[in-house]
Amino acid sequence: MSLKMDIIGLLSQYEHGKFSNILLNDYFKEKETELPGLTRGEKGFITEVFYGVIRNVMFLDYSIDKRVKSIDKLWVRNLLRLSMYQIHFMDSDDAGVVYEGVEVAKLRGGTFIGSFVNGVLRSFIREKDEDIEKLLEEGREDIVLSYPKWFFDEIKWEHKENYLEILKSYKKIPNISVKINKLNYNEEDFLGLLEIKGIKILKKVEDVYYIDSGMILETSEFKRGQITVQDGSSFLAAKYLDPQPGERILDTCSAPGGKSMAMAEMMGNEGEIVALDIHEHKLKLIESRTKQMGIDIVHPELMDARLVDAEFGAESFDRVLVDAPCSGFGVIRKKPEVLYTKKMKNVQELAKLQLDILNAAAKVVKVGGTLVYSTCTILNKENLENVTRFLKTNPNFEVEKVEISPNVNGSFDKLGGLNIFDEFLDGFYMIKLKKIEK
Incomplete structure (x- = not known):
């Protein structure tokens, strides 16, 4: 019961604007100082329910609001959310979940709140399958899967044949x-x-x-x-750049540094990797981690990637990786709140920023050199459409085909860019470009 009280507290803090991953990490660190501490099973339960509620909050709130006119206290809504999550998405004993929910409600709010929670949860158990069937009949798959309608419609438009498979995949628990x-x-x-x-x-x-x-x-x-x-998609972006020992590499948007470190390993720690970011505290993390790993060719620099051509000069790098700032819709398994904090307006603003960085980065690539553009999002506006614009204004670049790695599910767009849609890997887009003389 105390675990559920803790989850309710975490969800309430999340509702007030705190990042889910930071909240959970801080909570576990705090619990490590207590005796006897949390077991591995308890940590797993808390993680699954906390993130599960966030991933599926639209369906859970629909199920609550269908049965309740209003709820004054946030902790009551969060208690209903986590109980409904257990009932519908986990292999739980429904009667046991209701009992625990009622006991938590009585302990915190009294007998009346306990009876209220009991009634709502029992109604949900009786009617949830009928609710889902009705939503599907009405074409409201977006609510069943807990996706904002604009995003659901965008994915359905871009990936007509397998949109449901993609959307269901991003609701799975990440490994x-x-x-x-x-x-x-x-x-x-x-x-x-x-x-x-x-x-x-x-x-x-x-x-x-x-x-x-x-x-x-x-x-x-x-x-x-x-x-x-490191995620497999992130590693592949570095691998496709194919950095060689002794070369000078630019990683334009490097934090948290995983791709720079992977490239340093591929280069045998020989050469130079200039790793840029606009946040000084993130560069310090890269410095700390590379030192810990025994890597000394990564040189973090504080810089706006849109200014690289002015700072370094034309054709000053053998290879350039542009893992651009993006909407992050490819990592919603790990950061589910992205779905509810980003809108199409944000996507359009990010697409412009990405193209600005890509255009600046193109100037510092040597003739015959390689540029890899990648994002951790699955929207064409940030991927295919951006690269199409880039190639129109940069005819001295051509696409180099990459081979999709074994054990990875993905597909190529009409330009040759790779979209990764895999139940394990983060959703990613990457395209390899070579600078040629024209």
Whole structure:
């Protein structure tokens, strides 16, 4: 019962504008100082319910508002949300969920609130399947799947054949993904560590492993920089740039630095990677992590990526990675609140920023050099449409085809850009461009 009280508190803080991942990390750190502390199962339960409510809040609120005229207290709504989430989305004992919900309500609000919660939850159990069937008949799949209608309609328009598959995939619980630092660690030792810890590999993409436990983050190997957190899509963006030892590389929007570090490994820690960001505190994190990993060719610099041509001069880099600031709709498994904080207006503003960065970055690529443009979003306005505009005004660039890696689900657009839609990997777009003489 105390766990549910904690989740209600976390949800209330989230409602007041705090980031979900920071909230949960701070909560777990605080609990580590207490005895006996949280078990692995308790951490998993809290994580699933907290993020699950956020992912599915539109359907949960629809289900509440259908049964209740108004709720004055936010904690009561959050209690109903988390109880309904357990009932509908988890393999839970419905009667047990109702009992716990009523007890929490009585403890915090008295007998009347307890009776109110009991009635709402029992009505939901009886009628939820009928509610969903009616919503589907009315064409309101957006509510059933908890997507803002503008976003649902956009994905349906762009991906007519598999939009439901894509949208359902982004409501799944994400798995942690890590890669080993090949500069000071090897796969054999890593696999041995997983066996000792009882951690299973769910999927492998190139050098990235999707595993079934976050316990790996508590190991000395992680703290020494021998293991790092990285998504497969992020790694592929770095891989497709194909950085070589001794080259000069520009990472225009580098924080949190995973792609710069991956490229440094590919280069055998030989050459130079200039890693830009507009936030000084993020550059300090990159400095700390590269030092921990034994990487000394990454040089963080505070700079607006739109100014790179003025700062560095024309044709000053062998290869350039533009992993542009974006709406983040490809990482909504990990950051579900993105769905509710971004609008089409934000997408249009970001698309302009992305194109400005891309145009500036193109000028510093050497003739014969490579530029990779990538985003962690799945909207064409930030991807295909932006690259189409870029190629019209930059005829000295041509698309280089990339081979999709084994074990990755994705498709190519008409330009040759890769859209990744995978139940494990983040949603990503990437296209490889070569600068030619014209």
